[in-house]
Structure formats: C-alpha cells, structure tokens
Amino acid sequence: MDGGDEGVVVAPMGDESMCSNGGAVDDPRRPPASSGKAAAGGGEQMDLEAYVALYTGRTRVSRLLFIAERCGNEGMQLEALRMAHDEIKKGEDSHLYREVIAKIGGRLGPLYALDQTWVDMVDRRAEARKEKLENELNSYKTNLIKESIRMGFNDLADFFYAHGQLGDAFKNFVRTRDYCTSSKHISQMCLNVILVGIELGQFMHVSNYVSKAEQAPEQVDPVTHSKLRCAAGLAYLETKKYKLAARKFLETGPELGNNYTDVIAQQDVATYGGLCALASFDRTELKNKVIDNINFRNFLELVPEVRELINDFYASRYASCLEYLENLKPNLLLDIHLHDHVETLYTDIRHKAIIQYTHPFISVDLHTMAGAFKTSVAGLEKELEALITDDKIQARIDSHNKILYARHADQRNATFQRVLQTGVEFERDVRAMLMRANLIKQESILRAARKL
Amino acid sequence: MAPVRMESVQAVVAHIQALSGSHEEVADLHSLLKQSEGALRSRAARLGPFLHQLDPSAHTLGYLFLLEAYSSRPISREQDEKFLPFIAGFINSCSAEQIRLAPEKFISVCKSFKDQVMQLQVPIQGITPLRTAIRKLQTSSEQLTTLHSDYLLLCLLAKFYKAGLSILDDDIFEVDQPRDHFLYCYYGGMINIGLKRFRKALECLHNVVTAPMDALSVIAVEAYKKYILVSLILNGQVPPFPKYTSSTAQRNLKRHTQPYIDLANCYATGTFSELEACIQTNLEKFQSDSNVGLVKQVLSSLYKHNIQRLTQTYLTLSLQDIANAAQLKTPNDAEMHVLQMIQDGEISASINQKDGMASFYEDPEQYKTCGMIGPIDSFIQRLMELSKKLSSLDEQISCDLAHLTRIRKELPRLD
Numbered sequence: 001m002d003g004g005d006e007g008v009v010v011a012p013m014g015d016e017s018m019c020s021n022g023g024a025v026d027d028p029r030r031p032p033a034s035s036g037k038a039a040a041g042g043g044e045q046m047d048l049e050a051y052v053a054l055y056t057g058r059t060r061v062s063r064l065l066f067i068a069e070r071c072g073n074e075g076m077q078l079e080a081l082r083m084a085h086d087e088i089k090k091g092e093d094s095h096l097y098r099e100v101i102a103k104i105g106g107r108l109g110p111l112y113a114l115d116q117t118w119v120d121m122v123d124r125r126a127e128a129r130k131e132k133l134e135n136e137l138n139s140y141k142t143n144l145i146k147e148s149i150r151m152g153f154n155d156l157a158d159f160f161y162a163h164g165q166l167g168d169a170f171k172n173f174v175r176t177r178d179y180c181t182s183s184k185h186i187s188q189m190c191l192n193v194i195l196v197g198i199e200l201g202q203f204m205h206v207s208n209y210v211s212k213a214e215q216a217p218e219q220v221d222p223v224t225h226s227k228l229r230c231a232a233g234l235a236y237l238e239t240k241k242y243k244l245a246a247r248k249f250l251e252t253g254p255e256l257g258n259n260y261t262d263v264i265a266q267q268d269v270a271t272y273g274g275l276c277a278l279a280s281f282d283r284t285e286l287k288n289k290v291i292d293n294i295n296f297r298n299f300l301e302l303v304p305e306v307r308e309l310i311n312d313f314y315a316s317r318y319a320s321c322l323e324y325l326e327n328l329k330p331n332l333l334l335d336i337h338l339h340d341h342v343e344t345l346y347t348d349i350r351h352k353a354i355i356q357y358t359h360p361f362i363s364v365d366l367h368t369m370a371g372a373f374k375t376s377v378a379g380l381e382k383e384l385e386a387l388i389t390d391d392k393i394q395a396r397i398d399s400h401n402k403i404l405y406a407r408h409a410d411q412r413n414a415t416f417q418r419v420l421q422t423g424v425e426f427e428r429d430v431r432a433m434l435m436r437a438n439l440i441k442q443e444s445i446l447r448a449a450r451k452l
Numbered sequence: 453m454a455p456v457r458m459e460s461v462q463a464v465v466a467h468i469q470a471l472s473g474s475h476e477e478v479a480d481l482h483s484l485l486k487q488s489e490g491a492l493r494s495r496a497a498r499l500g501p502f503l504h505q506l507d508p509s510a511h512t513l514g515y516l517f518l519l520e521a522y523s524s525r526p527i528s529r530e531q532d533e534k535f536l537p538f539i540a541g542f543i544n545s546c547s548a549e550q551i552r553l554a555p556e557k558f559i560s561v562c563k564s565f566k567d568q569v570m571q572l573q574v575p576i577q578g579i580t581p582l583r584t585a586i587r588k589l590q591t592s593s594e595q596l597t598t599l600h601s602d603y604l605l606l607c608l609l610a611k612f613y614k615a616g617l618s619i620l621d622d623d624i625f626e627v628d629q630p631r632d633h634f635l636y637c638y639y640g641g642m643i644n645i646g647l648k649r650f651r652k653a654l655e656c657l658h659n660v661v662t663a664p665m666d667a668l669s670v671i672a673v674e675a676y677k678k679y680i681l682v683s684l685i686l687n688g689q690v691p692p693f694p695k696y697t698s699s700t701a702q703r704n705l706k707r708h709t710q711p712y713i714d715l716a717n718c719y720a721t722g723t724f725s726e727l728e729a730c731i732q733t734n735l736e737k738f739q740s741d742s743n744v745g746l747v748k749q750v751l752s753s754l755y756k757h758n759i760q761r762l763t764q765t766y767l768t769l770s771l772q773d774i775a776n777a778a779q780l781k782t783p784n785d786a787e788m789h790v791l792q793m794i795q796d797g798e799i800s801a802s803i804n805q806k807d808g809m810a811s812f813y814e815d816p817e818q819y820k821t822c823g824m825i826g827p828i829d830s831f832i833q834r835l836m837e838l839s840k841k842l843s844s845l846d847e848q849i850s851c852d853l854a855h856l857t858r859i860r861k862e863l864p865r866l867d
Contacts, residue, residue, distance in 0.1 A: 388765040400768035400809050416819040423831055430838045432659055434625050435633070436696065437845060440664055442627055444854065 046331045048079055052087075057262030058161075058199060059336075061087050061096065066336045068103065082108055093164035094122045126163055133159055150179035154192075161196065170196045170205075183218040191224065194231045198263055207235040226256035230264050234337055237272060242345065243280035249273030250289050254298045270299035271328075272338060274306040278313055279348035283356070286314055318353045318372050325349065351387060358384075358393055358404060366402040377402055461495055464488055465502050468514030478513055482553050485517045492521040508542045512550035515542065520557045523564045536572070539565045540581040548588040555589060559598050566602045575609035582606060586619065595626040601635035608642055616643040620652075625841070634660055634671045641678060645746065650686045657682060661705070662697045672701060673708045674741070680712040681746040688757040690716045711737045715750065724754060724779040755780060755789055756798065763799050763812040771808045783808060 048067070052060055064084035068077045081104050088097045101114045137152035157172035173192040180186045190213035197205040210232040213220065220228070233248035250273050256266060277290045290296060291314060300307035305324050312321035325346060332342045350373075357372065358364055370380045384404060387393045394407045464485075471481040492499070499522040506515045519542060523535070539561065551558040562585050569578035582603040589597050600619060607616035620640050627633045637659045644653035660675035683690045693702050706713055711734035718730040731738070731747055738747050758778035762769060771783035771790075780786045790810050793799045800813045817824070849855055 385765045389761060396767045396812075397765060397769075398767040399770060399773060400807065400811075405767060413815070413817070413819060417815075420828070420831075423835060427831075427835055427838060428655055430842055431623065432655075432662065433696075434838075434841060434845060435627070435659060436662070436664060437849075438625055438627050439630055439633060443630065443664065448854065 046334065048076070048083060052083060054265035054267060055261050059262055061091075062199065063336050065100070065103075066339075067334045070334055070339065078104070078107055082112065085112055089118070092122050092126060092162050094119045094126070096164050097122075126159075129159060130156075146179045146181060150176045150181075150185065153179070157192065157196075166196055166200050170200065183216040183220070186216050187213050187220050187224050191227060194228075195263060198231065198234060201238075203235040203238040206231055210235065222253055222255040223257075223259050226253045227260045227263075229253075230256065230260060230269060233269075233272060234264070237276065237337060237341060240341065240344070242276040242341075242348070246273055246276035246280055247289075250277065250293055250296050252295070252299070254295055266299055267302050268335075268337075270296075270303040270306050271332070271335075274300065274303075274310050275332075275338075275345050275349070278310060279345045279352065283314070286310070313349075313353065316356065318357060319374050321353065322350070322374060350383075351392065354383060354387060355392055358395060358406070361404075362406050364404040366397075366404060369404070461492070461499065461502055464492070464518075465505055465514070468506060468511050472511045472514065478550060478553065481513055485514065489517070489521070492517060493524065495521075503538075509545040509547060512547040513553055516546070516551060516554060516557050516561065520561050523561055536565070536568060536577065540577075543581045543585045543588070546588065551588060552591070555597075558585070558589060562599055563602065566606065569606065570609065575606045576612060578606045579603070579610060579612060579615050583615070583618065592626070593622045594624060596624045596628070596632055596636055598629060598632050600624075601632055601639055604636065604639035604643060608639060608646070611646070613643045613646040616640070617647070620644070620656075630663070630665075633663065634669060634675075637663075638671050638675050641675065641682075645678065645682065650682050654679065654682050654686060661701060662694060665698050665700050668700055668704045668708070673705065676701075676705045677709050677712050677741060677743060678746065680709065680716055681743060681750055684716060684719050684750045685746070685753045688753070689720065715747070719750065719754065722754070722758065724751075727751060727754060756793060759786075759789060759793060760799060763801065766812060768809050768811045771803070771810060774810060786810075 046067075048064070052064060055063060061084050064080045064087065068080035068084065071077055071080070081100060085097075085100050085104065085108075088100060097119060098114070101112070104112050106113060133152070133156045137149070137156060140148040140152045153172050153176040157169045157176070160166070160169035160172060170193065173189060173196060176185075176189050176192075180189055190209040193209045194206050194213075197203065197209065210228050213224070213228050229248050229252040233245045233252070236242075236245035236248060249269050252269050252273070256269065258266070273296065274290065277286060281289065290310060297307075300310070305328055309321045309324035309328075312318070312324065329342065329346070333339050338345075354373070357369060366377050366380055370377045373380060375383075381397060381399065384393065384395070384397055388395060388397070395404050396407050397404055467484055468481065471477040471484070499518050503515065503518055503522065506518070508515050519539070523539070543562070543565075562582060566578055566582065569575055582599060586597055586599045586603055589599060603619060604616050607613060616639075620643060624633075624636070637656045641653045641656035641660070644650070644656060657675045657679040660672055661679055663672075665672060680690050693705075714734065715727070715730055718727045721727075728751065731751060735744070738744050755778050759774065762774060762777055769777075771786045774790065775781065775783050775786040778786065778789070780789065787803060787805075787810075790799070790801060790803060794801055800816055801810055802813075803810050
C-alpha cells in the first residue's frame with residue numbers, strides 16, 4: 001500500500017477532489033482516531049484508510065465491501081475494493097477473494113486480476129488443515145478430555161471463520177459450550193458466538209448469548225463487560241429499540257479501548273450511543289446519562305462532532321446541531337450497522353428538537369423558527385402539522401400570520417366531552433350486550449327444546 | 453268436546469258469535485277453532501260471505517281464524533284490490549287481547565297482506581296497517597316480532613324512511629327468532645342510512661355483524677359491506693372486530709367482502725386519486741351490491757375528513773392551502789366545502805373572503821347552559837335504567853338452572 005499502489009488508485013479517479021486524500025492517514029495534524037468519522041465539509045468524502053485503520057479482522061473487509069456497494073461513486077468504490085483486496089490477500093478466504101475480484105472486474109489493472117495460483121494454494125492448504133484439525137478433534141473425543149475437545153472445536157471454528165465459512169464457524173463455537181468448565185471459558189465462548197453472530201447479521205443469537213454471558217456467576221472482567229455492552233447495543237439497534245441501544249452504549253466502559261476493533265471502534269460507540277440517545281431520551285435523561293456521564297465523555301472526545309451536536313441540542317442551538325447532523329449523514333449512511341437507521345434516527349431527533357423548541361412558548365413566530373431549523377416556513381408548517389396530528393405538540397397554526405399558538409386544553413370542556421362520549425359508548429355497548437345475551441338465551445332454549 | 457263437530461261453516465260462525473264474551477268463553481272458542489281448522493281450510497274459497505256476519509272487534513279470534521284460512525288460498529288480482537282494505541280494516545279494529553291468543557295466525561294474515569301489497573307494488577298502503585299490527589301484537593315495546601322486519605321492508609320499498617323510525621327508536625331486547633333480529637337490524641341500518649343518521653345506522657349494522665351466529669348468513673355479509681362503508685363515511689376508518697364477535701364472522705366476513713376491504717385500505721392512505729381508481733376497478737361489484745350511492749358518499753367524505761383534520765391543526769389557513777391539503781381542485785371548491793360543513797355544524801369556522809382565509813374555532817359549546825344540563829340529566833337517567841336492566845339480567849342468569857348445572861359441570865375442569 002505504498003507508492004506503487006497509489007499510482008493505480010489515482011488514475012481512475014481522474015480529477016476528483018479525493019486524490020489528495022490518499023496519504024491523509026499520515027497527516028500529523030489530524031489524529032487518525034477522529035479523522036475516521038470526520039467530514040469537515042458537506043461534500044468531502046470519508047477518508048477510507050483512516051476509517052479502516054480503526055478496525056481489525058473480518059469486519060475491515062466487510063465494511064470496505066459495504067462502502068464499495070453503497071457509495072455510488074466509482075473512484076471511492078474502486079479504492080474500497082482495492083483495499084479490501086489487499087486485506088483479503090493477507091487472509092485465507094478464497095471465496096471472498098473471488099467475489100472481490102469479480103467486483104473489481106479488471107478495473108484496477110493487472111495487479112488486481114484473479115490470482116489462480118494463490119487461490120489454489122490457499123484451497124489446498126485449507127483442505128489439509130481441515131483434515132488435520134478434524135483428526136485431532138476426533139482423537140480428543142475418544143480420549144474424553146474436556147479441555148482438549150473444547151480447544152479442538154475452537155480451532156476448527158477459528159479455521160472456518162478464517163475461511164469465511166461463518167455458518168460452520170458458528171456451529172463449532174456453539175458446540176464448545178458443553179465442554180466449558182470455567183466462567184472464563186463461558187464468556188470466551190459467548191464472545192466468539194457473538195462475533196460470528198454479528199458477522200452473520202443474526203442479532204437474535206447475539207442478544208441471546210449476551211444475556212448468557214451476563215448470567216455467569218463470577219464477575220466478568222471489565223473488558224469483556226464492555227464488549228458485551230457493545231454487542232447488546234448493536235443487537236438492540238438492529239431491532240430498532242433505540243432507547244435500549246442507547247442505554248447499552250452509554251454503559252460501555254472506557255476499558256473497551258481498542259480491544260474490540262474486530263467488531264466496533266470506540267468512535268462508533270460514541271456515534272451510535274449519541275444518536276440513539278438524542279432520538280430517544282428526554283432532556284433530563286440526556287443531561288444525566290450522556291452529558292454528565294464521565295465514562296461516555298471519553299468516547300465522545302474521540303468524535304468531537306457528535307459531542308458538539310449533543311451539546312448544541314441540549315443548549316437548544318438547533319441550527320448548528322442539525323448542521324452537524326447533516327454533515328455526518330453521508331458517512332453514517334456508509335456505516336455497516338447504522339445505515340438502515342440513519343433516516344429514522346434523524347427524523348426522531350428533528351421531531352424532538354421541534355417539540356422541545358415549541359414547548360416553552362405560548363406563541364411562536366414561524367419565520368424565526370424556520371430560521372432556527374434552517375428550513376422554509378412552508379416546510380416547517382408541514383412538519384408541525386404532522387406533529388400536531390400525531391398529538392405530539394399541543395398547538396395550532398395561524399397560517400395567515402404565520403404564528404404557532406400553544407393550545408391549552410380546557411380541562412372542564414374536555415372532561416365534559418369525554419364523559420358524554422363515554423356515556424354514548426356505554427349506552428351503545430350495553431344495549432348491544434343485552435341484545436346478544438337475549439339472542440344466546442333464545443338459542444339455548446331452542447336447542448334445549450330440540451333435544452327434548 | 454265430542455259434540456262439537458263442526459259440520460258446516462255456519463255452525464262455526466254461530467259458535468263464534470256465542471262464545472266471544474268473557475275470557476273463559478274465548479279460551480273455549482280457541483280450542484274449538486283449533487279443531488275445526490282443517491274444515492275451514494277446505495272451504496276457504498267460500499268463507500268470504502261468512503266474514504261479513506262477524507264483527508272484527510268483538511269476534512276477533514274467530515274472525516282471525518276465518519280470515520287466515522280465507523287468505524291462505526290463492527287469490528286473483530281483482531280480488532286483491534278489495535281484499536287489502538278488508539284486512540286493513542280488520543287490523544285496525546281487532547282486539548289486541550284476542551289476537552295474542554293466536555299470534556301465529558295473526559302473523560300469517562299480516563304476511564299475506566304484506567305479500568299482496570308488494571305484489572301490487574303499493575308498499576305505502578301497507579305501512580299504517582302493519583304498524584298498528586305490530587303495536588297490537590307486542591306485549592311490550594321491547595319485544596321484537598316477526599312483523600318488525602316486514603314493516604321496515606315496506607318502509608324501505610316505499611322510500612318512506614321516517615315511518616320506520618317510530619319502530620326503530622324503541623329499544624328492543626326480547627327476540628324470539630334470531631333471523632328476525634338479523635333482518636330487523638339490517639333493514640333498520642338501511643333506513644337510517646336513507647335518513648343519513650349514520651351513527652344509528654352503524655349501531656344497527658354493528659348489531660348484525662357482532663350477533664352470535666353459527667353459520668355465516670347472506671344478511672351478515674351484506675350488513676358488513678354496508679358497515680364498512682358507513683364506518684368510512686362517519687369515522688374515516690373501519691374498526692377491528694370487537695372480541696365478542698362470533699368466530700364465524702371474524703373468520704369469514706372479510707373473505708366475502710374483499711372489494712370493500714380494499715376500499716377501506718385505500719381510504720386510509722388519504723389520497724383522492726387512489727381512492728377513485730380503487731372505486732373504478734371495483735365498480736361492477738359495488739353496482740351489483742347496489743351500494744354505489746354509499747360508495748360515492750365515501751368518496752366525498754374523504755374531503756370532509758381531510759378538512760376536519762385541518763381544523764385540529766390550524767387556526768387560520770388560506771383557501772388555497774385547504775384546497776391543496778384536501779386535494780380539491782380550486783380554492784372555490786374548498787370554499788364551498790368549508791361552507792357546507794359549517795352549515796352542517798361539522799366544523800366551527802368562518803371564511804374571510806377578502807384575504808381568502810378560513811379561520812377555525814374551537815368547539816364553542818361550553819357546557820354551561822341549562823339547555824345542556826337537561827339532555828345530560830335525561831341521559832344519566834337513561835343509563836341508570838340500562839344498568840338496572842343489566843344487573844337484573846345478570847341476576848337472572850346467575851339463578852338460571854341450566855346455567856348453574858353447566859357451571860357445575862365445568863368447575864372440576866377449571867380446578
């Protein structure tokens with residue numbers, strides 16, 4: 001990944017603004033940690049090398065491939081594919097290798113064409129190794145030594161994992177469960193299963209095994225604890241339970257460090273946790289659990305944009321908050337876990353902001369408000385209308401003078417209305433009920449008569 | 453009673469004339485008449501002149517038996533025309549006490565009367581006599597007779613909906629025949645629809661749909677179709693089946709009413725063009741169900757619901773915006789709709805023509821006037837009556853022998 005490659009990359013990108021970004025990873029002014037998510041200007045693309053540097057293991061490749069698929073920009077796509085290719089070549093997954101080669105389709109020159117000899121070699125080696133591992137496992141099984149059997153399964157699973165046979169890897173990791181003797185083994189087993197589960201996108205298993213690991217009688221070490229929190233957060237995120245996801249991410253301890261990079265980076269914890277919290281927490285919760293949370297502050301420091309936007313939100317500087325969000329959006333859409341949820345989270349956050357904005361006022365000038373939210377008056381009116389219809393804001397719009405008036409429900413009138421309404425319903429229901437009771441009675445009499 | 457061998461009709465008539473005084477006499481006469489039923493029927497065609505010898509108000513029971521036999525034979529058309537006022541006269545002057553001794557005879561007479569009215573296509577002539585008949589047959593206004601549905605049918609055919617109300621406004625709790633109940637509620641729903649009393653109509657149709665049933669009936673299917681349409685017109689949505697609905701209905705009704713379900717789904721999206729397209733594709737089905745009129749009302753109710761929703765969110769809104777939001781073509785259309793809705797009391801608003809703005813107000817009712825207290829008070833009284841009835845029914849059931857035996861049988865299983 002040095003000078004030689006650079007030439008290949010730059011060529012297809014032509015005159016795009018990206019070409020200067022190639023070496024940004026060495027740029028001393030930006031710590032690599034934060035630049036991964038950084039997007040100083042709206043149009044600027046993410047810095048792939050810095051981004052990928054945050055991760056290790058398979059997730060690196062999956063993330064690159066995901067970006068290649070979603071970015072919709074040929075230069076970036078090829079860059080991502082190139083890096084994925086280099087990454088795969090270091091490993092032993094020949095299947096994935098063929099896939100990537102097919103995706104590149106010869107667009108990156110002869111260096112990135114199918115290397116059949118490599119594939120054959122890898123496949124041959126894999127075959128031999130698999131046989132060896134299976135033989136070993138069988139002999140362990142005949143000897144009935146628990147620990148060895150567990151190791152045997154683990155080795156086999158590791159092997160499958162490295163070769164991209166995730167389903168088999170998953171099965172073998174699960175099989176070690178019967179041979180676990182200490183709580184350490186159990187948490188190890190759970191973490192393995194969770195890792196493969198996340199790769200496979202089977203978040204049901206992930207949350208299952210998180211709770212299994214948490215039930216372990218002995219206290220798990222802080223690193224494992226943090227890992228489990230992250231995994232649980234991801235599982236909740238995937239099932240759209242944003243509030244629970246936010247809680248889990250916020251509980252993640254600083255011990256996580258760079259220990260879980262084969263799944264999640266610290267920056268991700270900050271982004272996921274921050275956005276989910278914004279979308280689902282109320283003001284006090286936001287203050288207590290996010291802003292005043294010392295543990296989480298460490299994570300937030302890594303992604304200053306998210307920190308800023310949370311503070312802006314809390315301080316009601318919505319325009320700047322929304323601007324940060326807009327800038328983050330293109331990158332978040334390329335995130336393998338968050339992409340599906342970005343729109344929902346953004347709408348939720350926006351709605352929250354609008355509700356919070358209108359809350360303290362009796363009347364609000366729509367022009368001012370539209371300015372605060374960087375939108376047009378007509379657009380704002382539509383948003384407000386939707387929120388009022390959903391009963392999230394108690395107000396009505398004076399469209400003539402462009403003013404929003406809070407609506408203070410008259411308790412007495414509302415009670416009268418409700419009482420009358422309930423009365424009408426009660427009368428109707430009781431009548432229908434009496435009628436039905438009589439019908440049933442009549443029927444049973446008829447039936448009895450028929451029997452006689 | 454061996455000696456009474458009703459050889460001739462004349463003898464019967466003599467008995468009738470002799471035995472129509474006291475209560476016991478009438479009871480004797482009833483058993484005599486029952487024995488001679490066959491004889492009367494065989495001479496049905498020649499009974500006409502004998503009827504004139506009897507007085508319908510004094511000799512009601514005998515008259516009824518003769519009349520029933522007389523009207524059960526096939527009648528020619530020209531006889532019909534004379535026959536109608538004849539039966540009507542009887543219904544008017546007969547004694548309620550005596551007809552209740554032989555209700556099935558009376559019902560049969562009224563049925564053939566109804567059939568002839570319909571045959572002659574003069575349903576309006578049958579309305580008043582049948583109403584009298586119902587009142588005379590009923591022991592209380594809570595009882596549902598078989599004649600109820602016939603009466604409502606005549607009202608519908610005559611398009612004289614108001615006449616139906618006098619019967620529909622009674623609270624019905626006693627039902628002899630489940631089928632009567634289905635028809636009564638279904639026709640009742642249609643009459644209320646005719647009068648645009650949709651709330652009442654919905655209640656009637658609801659009763660049909662949720663009534664206990666073992667097998668699906670055509671009446672229930674037709675009622676559910678109308679139930680969907682009326683729900684849309686009134687509330688803009690179709691509520692799910694309440695849990696007391698019979699499982700037969702829950703399982704099968706939707707299957708038989710697919711075009712209507714589609715219509716409701718389309719309605720939920722709130723877009724006018726889609727709804728119109730949906731109606732067009734199913735138009736034939738609606739036509740064959742003769743529900744096109746209602747479907748059209750559903751379509752125009754979409755405007756109303758859209759405008760009503762605006763009143764919840766806006767204090768003032770330009771007519772242009774109303775037109776956009778409600779998918780009307782021009783601001784003038786919007787103005788007309790808003791105006792109509794103000795007139796109908798569906799929204800409280802005013803239109804400022806100079807600026808082209810409509811202002812919406814909160815419900816002006818403050819619940820402070822005597823005019824409000826009166827109805828509320830009577831409402832409370834009514835509800836108290838109802839709950840009394842409910843608790844008495846509950847008592848009755850908990851003392852009911854059959855119910856208790858069944859409970860006892862099931863108790864060990866519950867333990």
